[in-house]
Amino acid sequence: MSIVWDALTRIPTKAGLYEREIYFREGLADAEEILGDRFGELIRSTALLMLKPDGLLTGKLAPILDFLADQRFTPVAAQHVEFTPVLWREMWRYQLTSATLDRLVVTGHVYATGPCLLLFVRDDAPSPIPAAVRLSGLKGSSDPDTRSPDSLRARLRLTNRIINHVHVADEPADLLREIGLLLSPAERRRILRAVADGSMPESDHDRLRAELDREIDRLYTLDVEEPLARLEPKVRASAAGDAASAETAARVLAWTERIRQGRIVPWRAFCADVESLGIDVTDWDLAVLGSVCVASDDPGTAKVIDNPEAGLWGRDG
Template structure:
């Protein structure tokens, strides 16, 4: 990779080592350098990325998210409807999923493929000591309910558990570039990058956002545990008698008592019984009853302290990856 100033991209040394040899990040950075040229430093400083996940749209959280963003000085510069494929989400959370159980992977497979997502590129109002990505990540708050602080976005949205977190954001400028490299093709990526330094959204992007506002203005389904458990139970009852159906009923009874269950064997029981619950109900149910993480296997990446951006000198990044402060990669 060309010589560049990593201080414009991340405050994490671990992330720097991981991303330096990763194709998604390198393609995103290369396109950003070509498309934005001298506009790159300001775009990286002020740009941000937020995605309403399928569960966030289904729960009717789009308008509260847009209101929150506006109240905190973010404007939408581009909007894209997005459909997760398995490789998208596995690669997106590659360095976090080291701690995920295989049951959680199976639940994610159901959940993220159950409906559309909405990708929003944003611009933060100027004058803040933090880059837009870092500021938005701080405002987002923790996915863990017990760690959420009042006033953060996730606390406002009222997510029911750690997996149904409704939104995803790029945590640093390096993540924004990597995720654009992963989630969109080259032509669309270059258009999105240009929007980071542009003005108002294009007519097409505004139309996408307006359609989403109308379509997802209210919840389209209940994701509450009692509701999804009831609907999955009725689907199993409709399958009739049999050993596999009995095994599925036994696990459902354990879920009703608040117990966690092994998820993949439960899916196998459903298939063998010929039971076909609604995909959304099945996915949502899993988020309440699985073990999330393997003990003793922490994430490879955690977010750096936002204050490390406040105290660090302002970086300068120019086209071609050259900078005033240079480090070989």
Template structure:
């Protein structure tokens, strides 16, 4: 496939084994080899990827994210707005979905399709011990509120729950390549890599970023539980009376008491009652009331310790 040493891509043997068989990764790598040529190893070392998810843009978090990146030595070299499709998110988190409930899948599909996402390729300032992807992944912090440390990006952004995490980053260089292959067609992928090779925003990418700064300078949606619950409840009150509407109302009463509910049956009640809440409100409400993960089903892949990148890699075969 390539003469590039896998130790420049990942410190996870399992990730290496899985990605080597995957077309998303191979397409991303193939285009990167062609566009970046001899500069590929250095580019992979110095680059990072960050995506403002639809909830992050709607919450008005673009400006603080860009400020945080600048303060930590990251420069935006390419930017593209796009729409996440259901298969994008399922494939992006393919190796984590073993621990996700079907209700979480349903909520994420509502949420990630509710608005645009903003994809940024970044160049890390020189002189750091860790690759740009690994450094940014460490700075990002945990999606779990209780595990967030002061000074991390997610702690700064003040996300309301684990699903409304606002941002996504590639954890290692291999993930950056895979996500380029997954999220974009060949023309878009090559344009992004060309921006990365040039080290500065093109006029088109600068316009994309400037328009996003203006459009999402302030929150465009409320992501609070109370507001979402109120608006979804009003949609149910305006629906045709009947068993489905009554069942939906009972589930909403449980949500108001802070109880978790089965989400897909609730969606079925809404549909049967002819209730049509705003998609954003419905998606946001779901993030507060679903069970996130199936107990006893761990992720297939977990991130290697960042310190494995600070030391010489184990001897490995080239790919």
């Protein structure tokens, strides 16, 4: 397997790591086999956008499809993926060094709420850079203060850095790694055939239509007052037990008030206390509450692989 790395990534660290990783190698092998002589052309013109569980639950598929159309991206395949704790950790293996342990717990709540939806799209706009790179640039930062006003996340009016609805494969190498990691061999080959055909199978159209129909009735929001209104009465009721329960309940209620004020809360301790009280709380409520009250990153700890610098793909080789 001879890899022309300049066509797949402009980050030497990424090339060195992916070359030895089975997920990337499996994705690359299947893509080379199914796309054949058109491998370079099709990988360059294809991008991958993941709508995370929080994006599906809050009804963001329709505006995302509109944004893609405005930017001249045409969907050619769609696939749901269920995330296990191991799978989402492997997905972000090279970024997790910058996350606090509390943030990892919140991320686990997010991925426990339901499946992701993978959208494979063809770039119909003439561009000197690969489709994955162009779409990654259009996605926008998770930080509202540094985000372009024309980006996808700006259009979605996202203000939560942890619950940010979408992920995009940054470069062609990332697309190949992610299809190797996230899809079964049969799913991967089906998707690659759709990429080669350039048109979405009817079953995938049905999948999108079903999701769009479900969005009509979805009432999920990122408003912290909603989960607090469900949680706090249960916490107060639990205080009627023994003295230990009353003490734990008082501690949890003090923390919920801090959450209401937008202050940092020790999230793993919070979840342990809620569990010890025997309170029934959904992963969605825990995800929303935790996402506004945990330290987002571990200061001083860099990612193993960062995003490609602007302009690296503006030239050949």
